[in-house]
Amino acid sequence: MIADLHTHTRHSFDSVVDPREAVRVARKKGLTSLAITDHGSLTGALEAASYARGTDLQIIVGEEIATDLCDLVGLFLENEVACGPVERVAEDVRRQGGIVSLPHPYRGHKSPEALVRWVDVVEGFNARTSPRDNAAGQALARAHGKPSIAVSDAHFLREIGNARVTTSSSDLKEALLRGDFSIVTAYNPAYLFAASQLIKSFRLQTYATIPKQLGWIFASLVRRR
Numbered sequence: 001m002i003a004d005l006h007t008h009t010r011h012s013f014d015s016v017v018d019p020r021e022a023v024r025v026a027r028k029k030g031l032t033s034l035a036i037t038d039h040g041s042l043t044g045a046l047e048a049a050s051y052a053r054g055t056d057l058q059i060i061v062g063e064e065i066a067t068d069l070c071d072l073v074g075l076f077l078e079n080e081v082a083c084g085p086v087e088r089v090a091e092d093v094r095r096q097g098g099i100v101s102l103p104h105p106y107r108g109h110k111s112p113e114a115l116v117r118w119v120d121v122v123e124g125f126n127a128r129t130s131p132r133d134n135a136a137g138q139a140l141a142r143a144h145g146k147p148s149i150a151v152s153d154a155h156f157l158r159e160i161g162n163a164r165v166t167t168s169s170s171d172l173k174e175a176l177l178r179g180d181f182s183i184v185t186a187y188n189p190a191y192l193f194a195a196s197q198l199i200k201s202f203r204l205q206t207y208a209t210i211p212k213q214l215g216w217i218f219a220s221l222v223r224r225r
């Protein structure tokens with residue numbers, strides 16, 4: 001199985017991806033499983049699941065859920081999980097047979113060391129996170145004996161599948177919990193991270209941050225040459 005375990009659609013405030021297109025691109029790239037993990041919503045995942053029905057692509061219904069200590073990702077969900085205290089969110093995910101992942105531990109998290117005990121797996125590689133922060137995430141996973149996964153955290157179609165997990169097991173959930181998988185890693189272009197922050201500013205009407213974000217996009221495009 002080849003799985004990307006963290007992606008977004010237009011049902012997140014910082015993405016414009018159409019769920020139908022996400023299914024098309026994931027299949028074209030040869031993924032067998034795609035987790036859609038929108039911020040606080042299962043709508044995009046359920047929509048994608050309806051488009052993937054009858055194909056060789058399995059949609060894993062997921063959600064990126066805000067907690068008092070920052071975000072967690074729930075995978076293999078049946079119902080939306082409300083944001084709240086970290087222990088309650090983790091318990092809600094597991095009660096419905098899901099697993100809990102710690103996304104990009106060293107990007108935007110106040111205290112990853114306090115979060116890690118609540119999770120089943122850790123994102124040791126997130127394609128939108130710096131190599132230094134990913135190395136710290138891998139060390140955190142190792143220190144706490146948690147399997148370390150690789151994810152794209154795609155907010156645009158071209159990022160889907162850039163980082164992924166592969167396993168010969170036919171039960172992906174079990175393979176993740178046992179650490180019975182390999183990872184494939186590639187970074188997303190930096191300007192796409194800045195572009196998703198720009199979409200967020202327009203959606204949330206935080207216009208004051210837009211000039212700075214346009215500066216990031218410009219700087220990352222110039223650096224690419």
Ligand SMILES: [Zn+2]
Pocket residue numbers: 006008064103153
């Ligand atoms: Zn995300």
